[in-house]
Amino acid sequence: MSALPLVLTVFVACAVEAIEALTIVLAAGMTRQWRSTFQGMAVALVVLAAIVGVLGPTITLLPLTALRLVVGALLAIFGLQWLRKAILRGAGYKALHDEASAYLREVAAAKAAPEVAKRGVSDWYAFTLAFKGVLLEGLEVVFIVITFGDNQRNLGAAVVGAAIAVVVVTVAGIAVRAPLAKVPENALKFLVGIMLTSFGTFWGAEGAGVTWPGNDAALLVLVPVVALVSLGYATWLRRVHRLSQAAARPQAAFTETEEVTS
Amino acid sequence: MLRALKSFGAFWYDFVIGDDWQVAAIMVAALALTALLVHAAGVNAWWLVPLAAFAALGWSLRRATAGKS
Numbered sequence: 001m002s003a004l005p006l007v008l009t010v011f012v013a014c015a016v017e018a019i020e021a022l023t024i025v026l027a028a029g030m031t032r033q034w035r036s037t038f039q040g041m042a043v044a045l046v047v048l049a050a051i052v053g054v055l056g057p058t059i060t061l062l063p064l065t066a067l068r069l070v071v072g073a074l075l076a077i078f079g080l081q082w083l084r085k086a087i088l089r090g091a092g093y094k095a096l097h098d099e100a101s102a103y104l105r106e107v108a109a110a111k112a113a114p115e116v117a118k119r120g121v122s123d124w125y126a127f128t129l130a131f132k133g134v135l136l137e138g139l140e141v142v143f144i145v146i147t148f149g150d151n152q153r154n155l156g157a158a159v160v161g162a163a164i165a166v167v168v169v170t171v172a173g174i175a176v177r178a179p180l181a182k183v184p185e186n187a188l189k190f191l192v193g194i195m196l197t198s199f200g201t202f203w204g205a206e207g208a209g210v211t212w213p214g215n216d217a218a219l220l221v222l223v224p225v226v227a228l229v230s231l232g233y234a235t236w237l238r239r240v241h242r243l244s245q246a247a248a249r250p251q252a253a254f255t256e257t258e259e260v261t262s
Numbered sequence: 263m264l265r266a267l268k269s270f271g272a273f274w275y276d277f278v279i280g281d282d283w284q285v286a287a288i289m290v291a292a293l294a295l296t297a298l299l300v301h302a303a304g305v306n307a308w309w310l311v312p313l314a315a316f317a318a319l320g321w322s323l324r325r326a327t328a329g330k331s
Contacts, residue, residue: 069293080318
């Protein structure tokens with residue numbers, strides 16, 4: 001497989017995580033204190049670098065077949081979870097993830113918390129909020145980079161994809177100084193779910209011992225097939241949801257009329 | 263320390279397994295069955311894991327939306 005699909009897949013997946021981290025950092029920095037926020041971010045980045053430094057070389061020592069089986073299973077499960085959520089949100093069964101409202105929730109919590117200095121940090125709340133946000137979202141980025149990079153034996157390309165994503169989201173965040181609410185996050189998650197499920201299925205089955213027809217070229221068929229099946233599920237659920245809401249409306253109107261007349 | 267370990271474990275469980283552990287169970291079972299078919303029966307069952315993924319997703323969506331319309 002060439003490096004471009006790897007870079008693009010890692011880029012989109014990591015961009016989604018970076019947008020979520022940016023929302024938390026902006027909420028901490030703009031309502032509390034930038035200095036403590038940056039300290040929290042910096043410590044989280046050091047912890048993440050240490051995790052990559054330890055996990056990266058350890059994982060590359062594992063035999064490729066075992067690695068593909070374990071990582072393929074994890075990625076497929078992870079990808080199906082993303083797809084499930086994106087389809088449920090797209091069909092109207094689950095509320096859309098809204099970065100603007102997530103930002104407002106974080107801002108309200110940040111404003112309510114008292115300012116406490118601790119361990120050389122002037123605002124402990126801003127520090128921990130930024131630290132947790134960057135560390136948790138960063139761990140997801142690390143998971144994606146290491147699994148994709150090691151499976152393709154091209155960690156460099158995966159790191160490039162992730163780095164571009166983080167830089168692009170950071171620059172966009174600095175430019176607009178607001179959460180990136182206009183990014184179609186659900187569509188991105190749907191796309192990432194398709195890629196993770198396809199790659200996970202491919203590598204997992206390969207790790208279990210199968211030989212794919214056409215070897216790596218099978219991915220060129222698998223990705224569109226996963227996309228088509230997922231779109232099919234989304235269309236079916238949206239239709240069911242719309243029909244059931246349409247059926248419920250006259251019923252509600254009838255009940256209201258009955259209440260008025262009685 | 264124990265609380266930190268617990269929340270670390272909960273984070274990874276939520277991150278990888280998510281809302282429906284049965285999807286994870288189906289995928290693990292499908293991979294195990296594939297390995298068995300390949301190594302014990304000599305069947306190149308490349309189709310099994312994608313089929314299991316589609317079935318698991320459909321089943322999970324059906325259960326998530328049942329009675330919610």
